[in-house]
Amino acid sequence: MKLDQATIAKLAAHLENCELEGQDTVKITDAHPDMDWDDAYAIQDEIQRRKVARGNKIVGWKAGLTSHAKMEQMGVETPVFGFMADYYAIPEGGECKVSELIHPKVEPEIAFVMKTALKGPGCHIGSVLAAVDFVMAGIEVIDSRYRDFKFDLKSVIADNTSATRFVVGGQPRPVSEVDLRTLGIVFEKNGEPVAFGAGAAVLGHPAAAIAMLANHLGERGQEIPAGALILSGGITEAVAVEAGDCVTLRMQGMGSVGMRFV
Ligand code: OOG
Ligand code: MG
Secondary structure, three states: OOOOHHHHHHHHHHHHHHHHHOOOEOOHHHOOOOOOHHHHHHHHHHHHHHHHHOOOOEEEEEEEOOEHHHHHHHOOOOOEEEEEEHHHEOOOOOEEOHHHOOOOEEEEEEEEEEOOOEOOOOOOHHHHHHHEEEEEEEEEEEOOOEHHHOOOHHHHHHOHHHEEEEEEEEEEEEHHHOOOOOOEEEEEEOOEEEEEEEHHHEOOOHHHHHHHHHHHHHHOOOOEOOOOEEEOOOOOOOEEOOOOOEEEEEEOOOOEEEEEEO
């Protein structure tokens, strides 16, 4: 760690205030070029602690930058992990208020719900499939707090990987019944298909993203608890949205899920 506790707390408060007020900011590595990976996750942990202290529940985790499309779009090469708070959840078909956000984008993702806890290190696709209860369609809304959505990996990790809202739904399926790699998706904005993909876009097998998350948390003495919701990371590039838009994700054999931006 390169940053002291006071600096970590100050940066966490700043980034969380930007989130809560819908304000953008310059990336934090501009002022702290020496910060390391542990500092970045420590800032994210401090944001999580602030939310829990305020009474929010942590309902799940997310992997991000797990597909080549996303890595290329954002100019980075490693997956990142974040958490999801209760108030990020939007009901199926519900409204997402753009006025609360900075510059939202949407991503088609596979949502996993855990049957049993999963603790790394050493987790692999097999351990994930044994621990997952069911999978369903999910749309993540990301909203980087950084100006013009421009960041480096440490800055985006500290900013809880741009997490802001999500919707899950459609027709959940037991994970044993789904071929996660060939699972096809069509992502529509205002009735027009705008992106297409298959599950294998996520690290060759979407369960690999959950294994990486479990191993990442395991290194920090944490586990994925039973019942947690986990988003796999976007299968395609993220798509910008504005008030008036509606988006729908159709997932092969698993129905569809959507939300509206107001
Ligand atoms: C970082 C978060 C990426 C995903 O699914 O790849 C992410 C970003 O692009 O702002 O959530
Ligand atoms: Mg995402």
